[in-house]
Amino acid sequence: MSTGTDWRGVADEDEEADVVSTSAGLKLQQQARALVGDLVRPHRRAVFWAVVLLVAENAVMLAGPLLVAGAIDTGVPAALRGDLGPLAWAIGGYAATGIGAAVLRAAFLALSGRVGQDVLLEIRRRVFAHGQRLSLDFHESYTSGRLISRLTSDLDSLNDLLEKGLDGLLGAVLSLVGISVLLIWLDPVLAAIVLLGFVPLVFLTRWFQRRSRASYRLTRTTVARLIVHFVESMNGIRAVQAFRREKRSDQIMDGLSGAYRDANADAFVTVAWYVGFLRLVGNVTLAVVLLVGGLRVVGGDLQLGALTAFLLYLRRFYDPLDDLAQFFNAYQSAAAALEKISSVLDTPAGVPEPATPVALPVPVRGELAFEEVRFAYARATTREILPRFSLRVPAGQTVALVGATGAGKSTLAKLAARFYDPTEGAVRLDRVDLRDVADTDLRSALVMITQDAFLFSGSVADNVAMGRPSATREEIVAATGAVGARGFVEALPDGFDTDVRKRGGRLSAGQRQLVSLARVVLADPAVVLLDEATSSLDVPSERAVQAALETVLAGRTALIIAHRLSTVLIADRVLVMADGRVVQDGSPEQLLAGAGEFADLHAAWRASLA
Amino acid sequence: MSTEPPSGHHGSTTAALRRLGPYIAPHRLPLIGSGLAALVATLAGLAVPLWTRSIVDGPVAHGDLTTLPWLVLGVLAFGLAEAGLILLRRMLVARPSNRIEATMRADLFAHLQRLPVAFHDRWASGQLLSRATTDLTTIRWFVAFSGIFLVVNGVTLAVGIGVLLWLSPWLGLVVGVTAVPLTVLTLALERRYSREARRAQDQGGDLATVVEESALGIRVLKSLGRGRELTARFMAEARGLRGTELLKVRLLAALWAVLILLPEIAIAAILGVGAYGVAHGSLTLGTLVAAVSVLTYLYWPIASIGYLLAEASNAAAATTRYWEVRDVVPAIVDPAAPRSLLTPVRGELVLRDVHFTYPGGDREILRGVDLTVAPGETMALVGATGSGKTTLTALVPRLYDVTGGAVLLDGVDVRDVRLGDLRTAVATAFEDPVLISASVRENVALGVPDATGGSPAGPSTYTDEDVWGALRIASADGFVAALPWGLDTRIGEQGMSLSGGQRQRLALARAVLGRPPVLVLDDPLSALDVHTEAEVEGALRRVLGGVTALVVAHRPSTVQLADRVAMLQDGRITAVGDHSELLATDPAYRALVSSLDEVRT
Numbered sequence A: 001m002s003t004g005t006d007w008r009g010v011a012d013e014d015e016e017a018d019v020v021s022t023s024a025g026l027k028l029q030q031q032a033r034a035l036v037g038d039l040v041r042p043h044r045r046a047v048f049w050a051v052v053l054l055v056a057e058n059a060v061m062l063a064g065p066l067l068v069a070g071a072i073d074t075g076v077p078a079a080l081r082g083d084l085g086p087l088a089w090a091i092g093g094y095a096a097t098g099i100g101a102a103v104l105r106a107a108f109l110a111l112s113g114r115v116g117q118d119v120l121l122e123i124r125r126r127v128f129a130h131g132q133r134l135s136l137d138f139h140e141s142y143t144s145g146r147l148i149s150r151l152t153s154d155l156d157s158l159n160d161l162l163e164k165g166l167d168g169l170l171g172a173v174l175s176l177v178g179i180s181v182l183l184i185w186l187d188p189v190l191a192a193i194v195l196l197g198f199v200p201l202v203f204l205t206r207w208f209q210r211r212s213r214a215s216y217r218l219t220r221t222t223v224a225r226l227i228v229h230f231v232e233s234m235n236g237i238r239a240v241q242a243f244r245r246e247k248r249s250d251q252i253m254d255g256l257s258g259a260y261r262d263a264n265a266d267a268f269v270t271v272a273w274y275v276g277f278l279r280l281v282g283n284v285t286l287a288v289v290l291l292v293g294g295l296r297v298v299g300g301d302l303q304l305g306a307l308t309a310f311l312l313y314l315r316r317f318y319d320p321l322d323d324l325a326q327f328f329n330a331y332q333s334a335a336a337a338l339e340k341i342s343s344v345l346d347t348p349a350g351v352p353e354p355a356t357p358v359a360l361p362v363p364v365r366g367e368l369a370f371e372e373v374r375f376a377y378a379r380a381t382t383r384e385i386l387p388r389f390s391l392r393v394p395a396g397q398t399v400a401l402v403g404a405t406g407a408g409k410s411t412l413a414k415l416a417a418r419f420y421d422p423t424e425g426a427v428r429l430d431r432v433d434l435r436d437v438a439d440t441d442l443r444s445a446l447v448m449i450t451q452d453a454f455l456f457s458g459s460v461a462d463n464v465a466m467g468r469p470s471a472t473r474e475e476i477v478a479a480t481g482a483v484g485a486r487g488f489v490e491a492l493p494d495g496f497d498t499d500v501r502k503r504g505g506r507l508s509a510g511q512r513q514l515v516s517l518a519r520v521v522l523a524d525p526a527v528v529l530l531d532e533a534t535s536s537l538d539v540p541s542e543r544a545v546q547a548a549l550e551t552v553l554a555g556r557t558a559l560i561i562a563h564r565l566s567t568v569l570i571a572d573r574v575l576v577m578a579d580g581r582v583v584q585d586g587s588p589e590q591l592l593a594g595a596g597e598f599a600d601l602h603a604a605w606r607a608s609l610a
Numbered sequence B: 001m002s003t004e005p006p007s008g009h010h011g012s013t014t015a016a017l018r019r020l021g022p023y024i025a026p027h028r029l030p031l032i033g034s035g036l037a038a039l040v041a042t043l044a045g046l047a048v049p050l051w052t053r054s055i056v057d058g059p060v061a062h063g064d065l066t067t068l069p070w071l072v073l074g075v076l077a078f079g080l081a082e083a084g085l086i087l088l089r090r091m092l093v094a095r096p097s098n099r100i101e102a103t104m105r106a107d108l109f110a111h112l113q114r115l116p117v118a119f120h121d122r123w124a125s126g127q128l129l130s131r132a133t134t135d136l137t138t139i140r141w142f143v144a145f146s147g148i149f150l151v152v153n154g155v156t157l158a159v160g161i162g163v164l165l166w167l168s169p170w171l172g173l174v175v176g177v178t179a180v181p182l183t184v185l186t187l188a189l190e191r192r193y194s195r196e197a198r199r200a201q202d203q204g205g206d207l208a209t210v211v212e213e214s215a216l217g218i219r220v221l222k223s224l225g226r227g228r229e230l231t232a233r234f235m236a237e238a239r240g241l242r243g244t245e246l247l248k249v250r251l252l253a254a255l256w257a258v259l260i261l262l263p264e265i266a267i268a269a270i271l272g273v274g275a276y277g278v279a280h281g282s283l284t285l286g287t288l289v290a291a292v293s294v295l296t297y298l299y300w301p302i303a304s305i306g307y308l309l310a311e312a313s314n315a316a317a318a319t320t321r322y323w324e325v326r327d328v329v330p331a332i333v334d335p336a337a338p339r340s341l342l343t344p345v346r347g348e349l350v351l352r353d354v355h356f357t358y359p360g361g362d363r364e365i366l367r368g369v370d371l372t373v374a375p376g377e378t379m380a381l382v383g384a385t386g387s388g389k390t391t392l393t394a395l396v397p398r399l400y401d402v403t404g405g406a407v408l409l410d411g412v413d414v415r416d417v418r419l420g421d422l423r424t425a426v427a428t429a430f431e432d433p434v435l436i437s438a439s440v441r442e443n444v445a446l447g448v449p450d451a452t453g454g455s456p457a458g459p460s461t462y463t464d465e466d467v468w469g470a471l472r473i474a475s476a477d478g479f480v481a482a483l484p485w486g487l488d489t490r491i492g493e494q495g496m497s498l499s500g501g502q503r504q505r506l507a508l509a510r511a512v513l514g515r516p517p518v519l520v521l522d523d524p525l526s527a528l529d530v531h532t533e534a535e536v537e538g539a540l541r542r543v544l545g546g547v548t549a550l551v552v553a554h555r556p557s558t559v560q561l562a563d564r565v566a567m568l569q570d571g572r573i574t575a576v577g578d579h580s581e582l583l584a585t586d587p588a589y590r591a592l593v594s595s596l597d598e599v600r601t
Helices: A022-080 A085-133 A136-142 A144-186 A188-235 A237-242 A246-299 A304-318 A321-345 A409-416 A439-445 A460-467 A473-482 A486-491 A509-523 A539-552 A588-593 A597-608 B013-018 B021-062 B068-114 B117-122 B125-167 B169-216 B218-224 B227-279 B285-326 B389-395 B419-425 B440-445 B464-473 B477-482 B500-513 B530-546 B579-585 B587-593 B596-600
Strands: A368-376 A384-393 A398-402 A424-429 A446-449 A527-531 A557-561 A573-578 A581-586 B349-357 B364-373 B378-382 B404-409 B426-429 B518-522 B548-552 B564-569 B572-577
Touching: A022 A085, A022 A144, A022 A304, A022 A321, A022 B227, A022 B285, A085 A144, A085 A321, A085 B169, A085 B227, A136 A144, A136 B218, A144 A188, A144 A304, A144 A321, A144 B125, A144 B169, A188 A237, A188 A246, A188 A321, A188 B068, A188 B125, A237 A246, A237 B068, A237 B117, A237 B426, A246 A304, A246 A321, A246 B068, A304 B285, A368 A409, A384 A409, A384 A424, A384 A581, A398 A409, A398 A597, A409 A446, A409 A527, A409 A557, A439 A446, A446 A509, A446 B218, A460 A473, A460 A509, A460 B218, A473 A486, A473 A509, A473 A539, A509 A539, A509 B218, A539 B587, A573 A588, A573 A597, A581 A588, A581 A597, A588 A597, B013 B285, B021 B068, B021 B125, B068 B125, B068 B285, B125 B169, B125 B285, B169 B218, B169 B227, B169 B285, B218 B227, B227 B285, B349 B389, B364 B389, B364 B404, B364 B548, B364 B572, B378 B389, B378 B587, B389 B518, B389 B548, B419 B426, B426 B500, B440 B464, B440 B500, B464 B477, B464 B500, B464 B530, B500 B518, B500 B530, B564 B579, B564 B587, B572 B579, B572 B587, B579 B587
Parallel strands: A398 A557, A398 A573, A446 A527, A527 A557, B378 B548, B378 B564, B426 B518, B518 B548
Antiparallel strands: A368 A384, A368 A424, A573 A581, B349 B364, B349 B404, B564 B572
């Protein structure tokens, strides 16, 4: 086993290619550009005023050298003649430009900074909210680490751009235009020399854009892998330490971090050449201007002051170029990040919200029907998970799903919860196609809990309240009591206010499952789907939960997946599944009496009991 | 050991940045070279106005065309040198700055992996992630650019002012006077800025935590339809961060204003003083032009200082945050004078008056546990949900250390044994089997002990046969063989998704792979369906035959794998005996393991 990349193993489709083909690259750029347009549009006015401020600032700044030239060409000779007026005007004017420039600059920075932060906030909102809307199918293939990297590292590079970039890019364009105009006005001949210098700059910039885009795309994919490894190692720290994985994991990190390091260093080198050549062009231009300008002054075609002013402007144009290149660089990095972000945003929600939702009856009765449903994963069409079937669960019935691992129990429950949409056919709740129900309505009518009892940071009460955020403390306590969890919660250091810390490190798996059951009781849905929701409970807790379930499930429709047959026996009806098909369907008593799979399972289970 | 995440206090920027020293030191040559290149480039650039003066005052003023080309060539030479030096400066910094970042990350990661679980319980993982990514990026930029330019621009300023003094002491004095308020205002603004920089980074870490939870808890959020609520929480945090960032923007804007205004005033003053001097014949026009040119040239170095100081503050806050974690001393480490375990390990596991309280907790979870597991014996551990069974199992491989009493393996306190030796002797299967996004082989072998220190491509001590053997024992060989690429199939989040039962069997395979003499299994069968359970049970029975095992059990079937059962209640072992004996004599035990169905039927 080496620490190259073979530890990652082989997967169906690799999540993202390191190198992007030209056509795919163009599409990415288009997506990213459309996203930028969309984000900036609401701030049109602010951007307009920011540009006005910047233009004003630049105009004021540009007046500076003119006033210096005025002071030297007119002011000093006048002063020598005893007339201090022109000199005083020039100097006063210059001080005024200083004040003006400072104020305008501060105003511009404050305004553009606000626009930048607003844009960032909006894109955070979009990616986060869209991430929540995207189907489980997306999350399972995209994975949490990469989504985390989109929302952290990618947004960081966008932040970099917004902090430095707006200023830099707008400033560059303005300087370019403004100084060109001024130079032409000062002396067309010298200006022509300067403008000639722009030609290589255009080519240089094109080259830079192409090279750095490739490097930065690579930084985005490599940093995402690094984040995945980091997050997984931190979340699995117990296993890492118990199995002495530290060194191996260090080596893997070195490899991933090294790839990121190299991609970044390549980008740095590209910038180095770019900036070096920019300066070269600038300096050569300066020397030529000096030569030609000097000759023209000697020839009497040009005033000494005009040449001085010209040289000053030229200097001002090339001086910030180094930093402008830095801004441009930040832009390239952010563009790569934006491509990643926009492709997440452009992923359609696998289970889209209906455009015109159909209301569920009030109150929801809870009749579930699968009509001619067939299901296969979109990603791997070769394998059918659930062949065509129909099934009706009358309102109020408790149905247990039984069968070996991979029989399709969870998939069936996930279809009922609309985590996926069926490939063919329809799943209906109270005769309404789930695809026509608004998500909020669906989630308040139907709740599914899985064995993955994730706790969010906050108190135990906060976590139970996930079932119904508007619940009062009394309701939270009552719901916790209903699943028999009140005792252990109250024994915690701060009772219901105990911070569960990250991922509930302090609560055992069984306790976490009790919390998630309490969530369901609080949510009070018409339909309950339990997927292995009680697997980690000890027998008395399970018994308490089952007693509670019998009360809680009364009057509700329920689909229960459980490996323990004791849980199954509280059902009104048992469905035995094998290879995606329902092979037996009947009451527990009927099935026990028969000689099918269920009777065998039950016998095996009886044998395992004391 | 301080495990509590600190909340934004603030020391001095330079003191914080000094702690980058050890990482910068190995790369000091290229970095200093880069700084020198930048400095010389800047000075070459600064020389241009002086050349311009000699051209304007000399050949141009006198109409002398013979020396003009030579002087222009001089300007060109300086210009070329400057461009070459700029390229050099950036080339020199490209690799080292990125290496510094990568090394700092590697050290942080290695450190984090060795900090005890108690540390990870208390630190929000988003705060750790933001330190490993965002903060290190900030530091990289500082090392590559802002730091170097802070020095270079400082020197440029000093040289520029020196040149001014040389041109005319009076003009130099004018500049010196404006520098005083400039420095005072700048430092005051920088101090406030660095406080906000720290706050922003902490808020960024909190935001990363919500992001992580939103991704990892997606199933719960989907089931309960609480995406909107979490989005609202995320947005509240994001708005907080925006507020801080806006404050930073405003402080920076004020800094820019100061740094633009004061130099401009200085130029105006120089124009006035200079023109007066020219009028009175104490100054040549050329000198005045040169002085203004020099000041104009200094415009950018001065104006950029605000931004550079802001970057320094950001880097200082990031460095502080970095070292806050690095400075935490790992509490669970190899002993100073390690004792070795018997070879081969006999496997006698003794818990002697074991007490345990979670760090920062006030409730003792274990209050004097006494338990002896004889070599080769399988001991089941039963107890109500939350009675401390899982905690107890974590004490054996020292994921936590006891707060009182001792855990002994073959009579040796586990704290006196090298961690590597201990964890080789003791293997654990966790209740939540965490899979990583990697191949099945990697997931089972995890640590690959001894393939570590040497060459990265060194051979593993486990062959594929070993891995298959472990999978067979855990009854996982069947489904692994059916995976599209067998052992090479990527599983975990980024690959094939496995069911709870399949994951649990892999966790079991992990535990048995090294043929460890001591096994600690935390409810190894909870997610298995009845058929699989029977299979795994059979296999487990074979494995448990030769080793010492502590097995947390919730179900009668698991209990029956054990030779004896220990009952954990209120932090103590209240009964030890064989299953049927306890069932007959201990009502609490009976209540705990007899199933609902038995009561019913």
